[in-house]
Amino acid sequence: MSHARLFVGACALFFVAAPASFAADDPKLDVSETVRKGLDWLAKSQHKAEGCWEANGNQYPTTMTGLAGMCFLMEGSTYKQGKYSDNIRRAVAWYLKRSQPNGMLGNPNNPTETGRYMYGQGFGTLFLACVYGEEDNEAKRKELEKLLTKAVLFICKAQTDRGGWGYVSAADGGGFDEGSVTITQLQALRAARNAGIHVPKVTIDKAVKYLKDCTTPKGGIIYSLAHGQPVNGGERAPLTAAAVACAFSAGDYNAEYSKKWIKYCKENIPFGKGRLAHDEYQNYYFSQCVYILGDDGYKKLFPEDKDPMRWTDFRKTMYEYLKNGQSADGSWGQGGIGTVYTTSINLTILQLENGTLPIYQR
Secondary structure, X not given: OOHHHHOOHHHHHOOOOXXXXXXXXXXHHOOHHHHHHHHHHHHHOOOOOOXXXXXXXXXXXXXXXXXXXXXXXXXXXXXXOOOOHHHHHHHHHHHHHHOOOOOOOOOOOOOOOOOOHHHHHHHHHHHHHHHHHHOOOHHHHHHHHHHHHHHHHHHHHHOOOOOOEOOOOHHHHOOOOEHHHHHHHHHHHHHHHHOOOOOOHHHHHHHXXXXXXXXXXXXXXXXXXXXXXXXXXXXXXXXHHHHHHHHHHOOOOOHHHHHHHXXXXXXXXXXXXXXXXXXXXXXXXXXXHHHHHOXXXXXXXXXXXXXXXXXXXXXXXXXXXXXXXXXXXXXXXXXXXXXXXXXXXXXXXXXXXXXXXXXXXX
């Protein structure tokens, strides 16, 4: 299913796709070499024996493998062919080998995942769904379909009564939920549904309602409903940016909330202007949103705004920021989670214009 069909309500009528690349107009914006170096570093950093990726201190392998694997799919490689097909196959084999009978993709015996396994569940499901969507080998499709069906069921069962997700399942976490994990599951479920895996509509509807319920009068998303109702001053820009991405990828047709989230982010996120708290996470999601809006989408939504947000402008600032921050070996080492995490996030942003995966397409 084309991602272009999933725009938010009436907003879908306004979005006009911008050209796939502006590099010909401005050589400074050509990031092909930056991406190549980054992908080559990521390929070399894959665990030789296991096929996974890890954060600092061998942490969060389920999450890191999903994020890294997506970068190779965005390059155009698939399970069967392409420069990085072997990296993709090894990552898929790792998930198939370590997934639990109940559909959990993580390893509950890994101390770095015991208390945060839902992040890995979301990013792993996203990656596997994108692999499945491009696979035409019948035997491999059946194997992946079985794994994905169980992974989706695990996500659905882990949802809280409020409609969100926490770091662990609702049962393990006493019903706690928060925005960032909720958004990770919501995008994973959309990718699975796009690929043809059954996802209960009620699960997505409850999750979208959760994000709406987390919205303050100013239009920002709060951390968690477990700590009370949303009030002005409790907003978190990274979470709001992620909510916008889900508004585009989860089929939420209520333009009112989407416009609130977009406006809040536009007014509160200084792109590419130095280190900010959680700015990798923030840039990861909001880059997706600005890319989908293109050069005309924001202006159509907010015609009264004299300073419209445009992908061309965002791209110029963000690409320069990312190119300048890349290490000589092709990686990005900023951030506290680790080099694999930051490199994967930045490569995702730099490859949005490739348009290879439905979840990121206009």
